[in-house]
Amino acid sequence: MSNLECPYCLTPQTFHRGDKCEAEGCGKKVPRQYIELARTKPPIWIVTYGPSQHGKSTLLGSGTFLMERLGIIVPRAFHTYLDEFTSDRIAEIQKGQHKGQGNIGATLLHDTPEPLIIVLKNFPKPKETQLFVIFDLAGEVVDKIVNRVSEDGSRAPVYARAVTKAKTVWFIVSLNDLQKDMIATGTSINRLFFTYTQAMEHLNVPIRDRDILVTYTKADELMSKGAGEEEGLTMPPLIEEYLRDDPYSETGNRKADRPPALDVDDYITQLERVSEELRFFTQDEVTGGSAFVAMAEDSEVNLYFTINSAQGGPSEAGGAMGTEIRRFRVLDPILWTITLSQGSSAAAGTALILPTHGSGKSYSMGLPLALHDALRLYNVHATTYFAGEVREAFGMGMAPVEIVPPERRLALIGPILDRLPRESIVVVLSDEALPLDIDDFADTAWDERLLLFGTDIRVMNARIRWKYQVQSTREVEQITRDFLRQVIP
Amino acid sequence: MTSQTVPLVVDERSGFPLLVSPEGAYQVGLLPLTWIQLEYFLSHTSDRRFDALWYQDLLARSARASVATVNATTWAQLFVRGLTLHETRLVGGWWGRERWLLPTEPMWQAIRSWAHSLPAIPALGEALRRVGANPRAIRLIEAVEASTRGKQTEVPSTLAEQMLLDNGVRELVLLNEASGAVGGIGLPHRSLASLASKPLILLSDGNLTRHTEVGFRLFLKA
Numbered sequence: 001m002s003n004l005e006c007p008y009c010l011t012p013q014t015f016h017r018g019d020k021c022e023a024e025g026c027g028k029k030v031p032r033q034y035i036e037l038a039r040t041k042p043p044i045w046i047v048t049y050g051p052s053q054h055g056k057s058t059l060l061g062s063g064t065f066l067m068e069r070l071g072i073i074v075p076r077a078f079h080t081y082l083d084e085f086t087s088d089r090i091a092e093i094q095k096g097q098h099k100g101q102g103n104i105g106a107t108l109l110h111d112t113p114e115p116l117i118i119v120l121k122n123f124p125k126p127k128e129t130q131l132f133v134i135f136d137l138a139g140e141v142v143d144k145i146v147n148r149v150s151e152d153g154s155r156a157p158v159y160a161r162a163v164t165k166a167k168t169v170w171f172i173v174s175l176n177d178l179q180k181d182m183i184a185t186g187t188s189i190n191r192l193f194f195t196y197t198q199a200m201e202h203l204n205v206p207i208r209d210r211d212i213l214v215t216y217t218k219a220d221e222l223m224s225k226g227a228g229e230e231e232g233l234t235m236p237p238l239i240e241e242y243l244r245d246d247p248y249s250e251t252g253n254r255k256a257d258r259p260p261a262l263d264v265d266d267y268i269t270q271l272e273r274v275s276e277e278l279r280f281f282t283q284d285e286v287t288g289g290s291a292f293v294a295m296a297e298d299s300e301v302n303l304y305f306t307i308n309s310a311q312g313g314p315s316e317a318g319g320a321m322g323t324e325i326r327r328f329r330v331l332d333p334i335l336w337t338i339t340l341s342q343g344s345s346a347a348a349g350t351a352l353i354l355p356t357h358g359s360g361k362s363y364s365m366g367l368p369l370a371l372h373d374a375l376r377l378y379n380v381h382a383t384t385y386f387a388g389e390v391r392e393a394f395g396m397g398m399a400p401v402e403i404v405p406p407e408r409r410l411a412l413i414g415p416i417l418d419r420l421p422r423e424s425i426v427v428v429l430s431d432e433a434l435p436l437d438i439d440d441f442a443d444t445a446w447d448e449r450l451l452l453f454g455t456d457i458r459v460m461n462a463r464i465r466w467k468y469q470v471q472s473t474r475e476v477e478q479i480t481r482d483f484l485r486q487v488i489p
Numbered sequence: 490m491t492s493q494t495v496p497l498v499v500d501e502r503s504g505f506p507l508l509v510s511p512e513g514a515y516q517v518g519l520l521p522l523t524w525i526q527l528e529y530f531l532s533h534t535s536d537r538r539f540d541a542l543w544y545q546d547l548l549a550r551s552a553r554a555s556v557a558t559v560n561a562t563t564w565a566q567l568f569v570r571g572l573t574l575h576e577t578r579l580v581g582g583w584w585g586r587e588r589w590l591l592p593t594e595p596m597w598q599a600i601r602s603w604a605h606s607l608p609a610i611p612a613l614g615e616a617l618r619r620v621g622a623n624p625r626a627i628r629l630i631e632a633v634e635a636s637t638r639g640k641q642t643e644v645p646s647t648l649a650e651q652m653l654l655d656n657g658v659r660e661l662v663l664l665n666e667a668s669g670a671v672g673g674i675g676l677p678h679r680s681l682a683s684l685a686s687k688p689l690i691l692l693s694d695g696n697l698t699r700h701t702e703v704g705f706r707l708f709l710k711a
Contacts, residue, residue, distance in 0.1 A: 356541070388531065389532060408540035411541075412528050414525060414529075414625065415528055415532035415533070418504065418529075418623060436544075437525070437528060437555070439555035439557045439558065440525070440557060440625065443557055445624075463555075463557055
């Protein structure tokens with residue numbers, strides 16, 4: 001039995017009775033391809049978070065334009081939109097972009113925004129498949145989210161839960177517009193971070209080790225200005241050169257030369273270099289930037305930076321003028337997100353072992369799912385087992401929900417551990433009864449890689465190193481983080 | 490005593506070492522069946538008889554030691570003792586119904602004589618690593634060697650000593666195929682001294698009764 005989240009309401013479930021979401025209030029038909037793909041590899045959740053009119057939808061329009069033509073730069077790569085909403089919405093955004101009418105594609109504020117569900121096959125490398133669930137959130141979310149999640153008694157809107165779900169959140173910011181906002185309203189880049197952290201806090205989700213991909217849009221507005229033009233932020237020469245040299249800026253345009261094939265490893269190296277340069281630029285030049293970086297670092301959030309110009313500049317927008325759009329570095333956020341979603345090889349073969357008795361406190365406290373989520377936060381996609389049963393209970397990365405423990409099994413972990421790869425990580429959950437063979441692993445190589453949680457004080461009797469008694473799901477995240485930092489270089 | 494080397498192989502089910510008998514007809518457990526091996530069986534079987542209650546009952550009669558804490562007085566608790574004959578057949582059958590066999594007394598004695606004629610395997614842990622044995626098996630075997638050694642003079646000199654065929658635990662053997670009579674064979678270690686009076690005891694109603702001093706050793710057809 002494997003579990004996955006409904007892409008529309010984010011509720012984990014098995015889908016073993018069909019493709020209709022069984023969550024109360026949802027009931028949507030989930031694409032079969034989504035279910036099949038998500039069962040083999042967890043989806044990549046993306047949330048676009050940023051003020052109105054800063055270019056979120058425009059970036060998505062240009063990004064999807066390029067996705068539709070990936071086969072030009074990566075042999076045999078292709079895309080699929082998995083539902084009608086995705087196809088229609090992307091067509092709408094792209095139409096608005098071509099007509100130079102950005103508002104046509106603007107995202108409206110809903111409590112239950114629909115995601116774009118997109119599959120990329122053979123990308124960025126042959127035989128690799130990426131399943132994206134993208135929530136393109138309305139700009140107003142930034143203003144509303146804190147109040148909405150603070151409301152007593154009501155369930156957080158889907159957009160807020162999507163923000164918590166995504167390991168990597170795209171902070172989409174037009175620097176020129178941000179400077180204007182600063183003058184008009186005093187708003188700086190800090191506000192984005194503030195509202196994000198507040199929302200996460202209200203929803204009781206730790207932000208440590210989350211990834212924020214700061215995506216600077218409308219880069220054309222920051223390019224070197226000619227004599228007589230107004231003074232403002234000016235991009236570092238290295239970044240300007242990087243933007244102008246995008247080999248894929250005209251991909252798919254009529255009469256454009258065929259671009260070189262994508263060397264993804266080389267490209268990622270460039271992304272890292274550019275990210276570092278933009279970090280310095282943010283600290284030194286962007287209003288509120290140094291505080292933003294410091295706050296993020298203090299919160300132990302991972303910051304990455306990218307920059308693009310989704311339609312080359314205002315004069316080029318609009319097919320009516322006869323000029324085709326050039327899209328500079330719109331591939332970068334996608335490639336960053338794929339890179340950040342990939343787990344550490346050190347975490348390959350991670351196992352989460354659950355108690356065999358369903359009456360235990362750990363189940364009533366919701367610890368299995370909390371542990372699964374805590375691991376996933378660090379790109380560790382565990383396979384779940386029940387103690388005493390070598391058969392997988394939930395496949396790799398699948399959320400352990402609708403759990404039916406095998407009551408008659410013994411609390412044994414050895415037969416499971418002995419089948420795992422050498423460098424595996426194991427997280428064991430126990431209640432009153434400790435695993436019968438837990439002490440067999442004391443003073444072995446497992447001692448560094450085995451984390452034992454117990455709801456009972458007797459867990460402290462185990463002879464292994466990493467053992468904790470837990471009283472709440474919140475403790476689980478912090479302990480797991482400390483443990484993973486030790487075992488994953 | 491000859492200097493021939495003994496072929497070591499690894500049991501595919503549990504990764505514990507087996508020795509290939511002289512004519513190559515059998516593979517014999519280097520040691521009597523351990524709790525770790527039994528737990529492999531328990532984690533795979535769908536036979537609902539072997540549940541947590543059954544295990545607790547067995548544990549109550551013959552304790553289980555952990556490799557991490559085993560010492561000169563508790564090492565025998567690494568080996569499973571007290572299975573009924575019926576249970577032994579079910580457990581052994583997991584290694585292959587056509588492969589597993591309950592050794593007869595002559596068969597067991599033949600292995601003992603053969604093992605007495607051979608020197609102990611030097612640097613056993615290393616040898617086991619070379620054949621890819623389960624690390625838990627290696628650790629257990631090294632712990633047994635360390636625990637049973639006591640004084641330096643007690644370093645095993647023969648393969649039989651290394652296999653705990655003497656000074657180990659009694660092992661289940663078939664005494665009479667026609668009647669199905671079974672016995673417990675072997676001289677137990679002095680930690681089980683109260684039971685060490687005879688080298689072979691007849692087990693009454695072995696099919697259903699737990700004889701907590703008797704374990705068994707895997708004998709598999711090659």
